[in-house]
Amino acid sequence: MTRTTPDVFMDEVHRLRAAYQAQRNATNLVPPAGRPVLDQDVNIVDGIAHHTYWYEEMDGKGHVQVIRLADLPNTLSGAILRLRCNLPVLDTNTDYEIIGNDIRPLLSPPPLPDFFDDSEDTSIALASLPEIEVDHHAKHFLKKAKYVSEIQNLLACQGGSCPGTPKSNHVIQLLGKSPNGELVFEKFRPRYVLVAVHPLSVYRRWILQLVEGLRCLHAEGVVHRDLRIDNLVFSPDGSRLLICDLEGHWGNRLAPEVSREPILDAGWTEKSDIFDLGVTIKGMIYGNTPITNLVEWHVPAPLDGIVAACTSTQPKDRPTLETLYSMVESIQV
Structure with missing residues (x-):
């Protein structure tokens, strides 16, 4: 792909963010003007x-x-x-x-x-997990286990056991359960690392890691359903991206083939995950989520072609993860 100099790319990201922020501040659809x-x-x-x-x-x-x-x-x-x-x-x-x-x-x-809280009884699934002495301040993050599917999905990505051996460094690892029955994870930085504008080389690395993490999920038969920047975390130095929140229950309804009806069998597939991946790349560039999914968020070259491919209307026209990885890897930085 065409080489884009860091200054040109970062300047364009700043320009696009400023243009959206002006729209965001002016609309009375939502606060602050609304x-x-x-x-x-x-x-x-x-x-x-x-x-x-x-x-x-x-x-x-x-x-x-x-x-x-x-x-x-x-x-x-x-x-x-x-x-x-x-x-x-x-x-x-x-x-x-x-x-x-x-x-x-x-x-x-x-x-x-x-x-409506539709949490399931997860006691049987939790019983198989080791109990962890929790360090709330520095080491661990806790989350309520709402669905059995999340525990099953996490275990599938770490060899079927806990703490197990992660099959990808870019999927969150389940360490065990707290004395109160919460799921225990290593504490990472939340997605607010994306607020800063980064060089193209950084986004390229993160997108490759995102694709690699999603490839692990799909290899284990897991469709994420809810891929977005809110469900990404980062290592303390920002060098490593991980996918989290593997509930596999409710999720995005952005891909056109996914039903808008409030049903669990809404048509989420590996191809809808790829659509959501394209939207997630937009969120990474803007460091935010749009007010409505109809906001026209343009991304700078050379990421624009990748986003367009991922968000093709027809699922069959979206790239495989292998093709997508090659597309991103070919970006010159």
């Missing part, structure tokens, strides 16, 4: 994605305003979702929807979603 959002959701109506927002009113009376926006490109509602246009200023006591350029009252506003 009102606090209590929750948001996406559902499909007649084949069109509708984004619903529940807004907290500031009058102290507890009223919640519901606004629904249809994802129709080149219309008012589509422009709002892409941060190209603001919500119209209307009566905040009225629930409404914008379908294309048509603004109308929302006659049957959906209630604010309730949180």
